[in-house]
């Protein structure tokens with residue numbers, strides 16, 4: 196154990212567990228540098244946050260310039276970065292998103308989105324989809340069902356939150372169509388047995404499920420939900436905290452599927468690692484959410500907003516290159532799937548790719564990720580897992596990763612899987 200690790204264990208509350216206790220001292224592009232000088236390819240991208248890589252030049256310059264002028268206004272005064280960032284983000288968001296407000300973290304924005312839905316509809320019911328991850332605060336953990344452990348010992352959670360299946364075709368051994376039909380049947384059972392649709396304020400859904408195992412929502416399922424929502428006056432809140440800002444090949448996954456959210460929740464990559472999140476909606480809906488229905492001291496921090504404004508410009512430049520990187524990654528991973536029995540499924544959108552590690556009969560292999568991640572780290576690459584059994588590799592390189600580094604990362608991971616199989 197290094198000196199820093201032992202100080203960490205002495206002083207820091209153990210509840211906050213780090214995936215890797217290696218000390219890093221610098222990040223640039225797709226790489227981080229450890230205290231001993233070793234460089235690692237960061238294909239976890241700060242959990243899908245540094246979509247432009249570490250410290251991209253234009254974001255660094257914008258944040259630095261703002262830091263030297265004003266770094267806090269606390270909801271008391273107006274400042275230009277707030278408006279610049281809001282305008283720039285709305286300009287790339289789905290057409291239904293005409294205004295937004297800023298918060299600090301994903302969980303906070305999710306909770307705020309539910310407040311918008313409850314207050315503007317006057318209804319209390321919130322429907323969430325099993326496997327969804329929406330944060331860890333007391334309200335947001337009620338909406339989170341990716342792992343029961345996250346909710347353990349925190350009951351009672353918020354009332355009037357109902358859980359219904361999200362299609363998991365691979366996990367259920369079904370085709371996408373069968374899984375969609377099953378999930379929709381269950382939703383209809385819920386309407387019949389638990390809550391009438393007229394009492395539901397919102398569907399809260401990740402159009403591309405993240406932490407729950409990297410499952411794309413599918414056009415058929417999401418458009419069916421959109422129709423049900425329209426029929427019953429239910430708002431559709433899309434949580435794109437992880438899947439937004441270019442990660443799935445367009446600005447937002449709702450644009451990949453061309454399905455409009457009523458409320459869009461943004462976070463993570465919005466400021467490429469500086470703390471910021473946002474809730475977007477229509478002028479009409481926000482006009483029903485009066486001043487002081489919500490607030491925050493730090494939300495929309497000037498430095499984070501300056502960074503976010505630059506992030507939008509940066510992603511505008513790199514977005515056209517995501518398809519090529521995505522196609523290349525899928526081609527290589529599908530080839531690897533045919534060769535390695537541990538790879539049961541490769542799925543995702545854009546550069547949000549899940550590699551499902553299994554044993555016989557496509558059973559999730561909870562023991563595979565640990566050794567594979569360790570072998571990869573020994574070869575200079577950092578990855579994270581997801582899924583309730585922790586058996587899905589999140590393959591989420593920065594969107595502007597070079598083709599050379601992309602291939603290097605895939606080579607390292609495939610070698611690590613081969614080593615695990617030996």
Ligand SMILES: Cc1ncc(COP(=O)(O)O)c(C=O)c1O
Pocket residue numbers: 242300301302303305328329330331401405406434435436437438462463
């Ligand atoms: C889809 C989604 N929503 C919400 C959150 C919570 O964000 P935060 O950790 O910033 O509170 C996350 C975090 O991983 C997420 O992936």
